[in-house]
Amino acid sequence: MSTILKRSEVQQMDTWKLEDMFPDQQAWDSSYNELKTLKEKAADYEGKLNSPENIKAVFALEDDLSLKIERLYVYAHLSHDQDTTNPTYQALVQKAKKLSVEVNEALSFITPEILSLPEQELDQLIDNPELSDYKFTLQEIKREKAHVLSKTEEALLAQVGNLSQAPQQIFGMINNADMKFPKIKDENGNEVDLTHGSYIQFLENPNREVREQAFKTVYETYRKQKNTIASTLSANVNKNMFYSQVRKYPSVLEMSLYGDNIPKEVYTNLIDTIHESLPLLQRYMKLRKKLLGVNELHMYDLFAPLVEEYKWDITYDEAKKTVEEGLQPLGNEYLEVLRAGLKDRWIDVYENEGKRTGAYSWGAYGTHPYVLLNHKDNLNSMFTLAHEMGHALHSYFSDEALKYRDAQYTIFLAEVASTTNEALLMDYLLKKSTDPKQKLYLLTYYADQFRTTVFRQTMFAEFEKIIHERAEAGESLTPQELSSIYYDLNVKYHGTDMVVDQDIEMEWARIPHFYTSFYVYKYATGFSAATSFSKQILEEGKPAVDRYLGFLRSGGSDYSINILKKAGVDMSSPEPIREAMSVFKEVIEQMEQLTK
Known part of the structure; x- marks a missing residue:
């Protein structure tokens, strides 16, 4: 579709049918008004969650309220996302957000109140046939108990909550608002803007000089901010350590995995099994070097197209x-x-x-x-x-x-x-x-998914593990230390067929995910x-x-x-990762066959 249509001009068959959620605005308004009243009912149960009957009733009410607010919230957002300029839907989103906060507040007493029950009573509730629909919820509440503090301490931690956002917010402001990259020259010698958004496009440019220039310019710019960004990352690690110690977790890693109840082995297995498979990534690097026809493969060649622009139109x-x-x-x-x-x-x-x-x-x-x-x-x-x-x-x-x-x-x-x-x-x-x-175009697309989603994210995960372990052992995270850890990992992962440019040691400074620790x-x-x-x-x-x-x-x-x-699929064993690696191996072999 070449011209961008106004929302009113889009054919109905190409739009989603939001009437399946609410037939019209009036139905949304009436559900909104009903929920405004219904949420007040939650207060009837406060201080009374000491019998199976009341717990069952409050959970049923919680489900009813949560489902109703979810519908209102999702409908408002979908309506807004189809045309963000529409003031009616902007207002709808604000109304839904505000009501969502009110509903959460009205229900916020439930978990702490159940948690305050003696352990023996909690166990009886878990086994009570009356509450069989809520067994998993109650087990989860019990699992949290070991890491929940007294009411006063929890209130204090809630107040610290705003402070804990600081490292991520400060990094966001440096990275998104304050940091400006110098202009670079494109393949025609014209000066062009280099931005976060255009950086990967420059790395995908068939012209090698453009790629190198973009790569070096980005990391030179980060290098100038290395002390500040090392401080924000170090502050984030310290914040994580504070929470893990206060909540009595053995380490930050185990605290981060606790929410989803993921065993630590899942994390360590991933890193160990990917180490086993590094020869495969290095074999792909060798193939990349050959296909690009270069004497040396550099870090800025990792996104370069391997197949001359293959035109494939798919309606x-x-x-x-x-x-x-x-x-x-x-x-x-x-x-x-x-x-x-x-x-x-x-x-x-x-x-x-x-x-x-x-x-x-x-x-x-x-x-x-x-x-x-x-x-x-x-x-x-x-x-x-x-x-x-x-x-x-x-x-x-x-x-x-x-x-x-x-x-x-x-x-x-x-x-x-x-x-x-x-x-x-x-x-x-x-x-x-x-x-x-x-076929080569498809295989390259697939091989790069393995490189970026499995190897690169695992390298990020390993970097996070190393920096947290060093901080937990009392070492300080200086910019030099962070860069050295990051550079060594790149050498380890990419192997000897690749020139690991010194500039890549600054890449840790531009990864926002490092502020949502142990996620990647x-x-x-x-x-x-x-x-x-x-x-x-x-x-x-x-x-x-x-x-x-x-x-x-x-x-x-x-x-x-x-x-x-x-x-x-048993993610606590290395098998699924090995199976994925066997598929990656087949992809590389097919690419090698096609390019003999």
């Missing part, structure tokens, strides 16, 4: 058809829901004036999921469609199988279903492709679990599909590790 209709064909191995039950989603206007397809950028899947329990796209006729958009429909169908099957409280899956699981779809689509496209150039490993574990699932589905057929549909139907009804284990 939205073709993308839908191909995704459906690529997901055939998942069987009829899955495909029927997928077809319904593609046909029944779950998806908002094209860009229009004022529409939010990017793509996502979102929704509220009890109505089908919704998917926002900004479709362009290219390969990336087709994979985005497969990815977002993976999220959507995960939500659909969880919602269909479970009660509201158990249906919401964790972030640890969120990327698995979406990436499984991508892996199956990739397998289908590679098997179908007869054009060697197209989930990208690598999610990708590995998905690759393992897709391999099992393609090799075993129906038994693996049945296990996988069981995973999609499990939502958040158990701990993430258990849900995956039941479905045949």
Whole structure:
């Protein structure tokens, strides 16, 4: 679509059907008013959560309130995202946000009050058949008990909450507002702006001088701020240590994994198994060097295109058809829901004036999921469609199988279903492709996903682990120390076929994820679990599909590790990561064959 349409000009069939959530604005208003009154009921239970009857009743009320506010909130946001310039929807979002805060406040007494019960009483509640629907919730509350402090201490920690945001906020201001990069010259010798947004595009430029210039300019700029940014990162590590000590966790890493109940071995296994597989990444670096035809492969060559610009136009209709064909191995039950989603206007397809950028899947329990796209006729958009429909169908099957409280899956699981779809689509496209150039284009796309999502994120995860361990051992994190750790990791990962430019030692300074500590490993574990699932589905057929549909139907009804284990992927062992690496090895071998 060449011209960007106004929202009112977009064909109805290319928009999502929000009436499935609320038939009209009047219905939204009436639900909003009803909730305003209903939330007052919560106060009736305060100070009375000492009997199974009252606990059951308050949980039922909590579910009712949470579901109603979720619907109001999601509808307001979806309406706003389709046209952010519309003042009616801007106001709707504000109203929903404000009411959401009020609902959370009204319910905030529940967990602390149950936690204040003696342990023996808590155990009786967990085993009480009256409360069987809430068994997992009560087990989770009990699990938290060891790390919850007295009422006064908790109130004090809540006040410290604002201070704890400081390292991330200060880094955000330096990185997004204050830091300006000098202009660089493009391939035609014109001076152009270098920004955070354009940096990766410059690294993808076929012209090597442009890539090198962008790379060096970015890291020279960060180097000038190294002392300040080292202070913000060090402050963030100190903040984490403060919380882990106060809440009685053995380490920051274990505190970060506790929420999802992830064993420490999942984290350490990932790093150890990726170390085992570093020769594969280094083999890919060697191949990259050969395909680019350079004497030395530098860090700024990692995003350079390996196939001369391969033009592949894929319309939205073709993308839908191909995704459906690529997901055939998942069987009829899955495909029927997928077809319904593609046909029944779950998806908002094209860009229009004022529409939010990017793509996502979102929704509220009890109505089908919704998917926002900004479709362009290219390969990336087709994979985005497969990815977002993976999220959507995960939500659909969880919602269909479970009660509201158990249906919401964790972030640890969120990327698995979406990436499984991508892996199956990739397998289908590679098997179908007869054009060697197209095949190499696909293989490069896939190999780079392994490089960026598994190896790079694991290297980030290892960096976080090292800096926290050193701080916990009483060492200080100077800019020199941070740069040295980061540089050595790059050398270890990329191997001797690559010139690891000294400038890369400053990359730690530009990664915002380091301020959401111990999060990035989930990208690598999610990708590995998905690759393992897709391999099992393609090799075993129906038994693996049945296990996988069981995973999609499990939502958040158990701990993430258990849900995956039941479905045949044990993330506490190195096996899924090894399986993913065997797929990466096949990709490299195919690339080597094509380029002999």
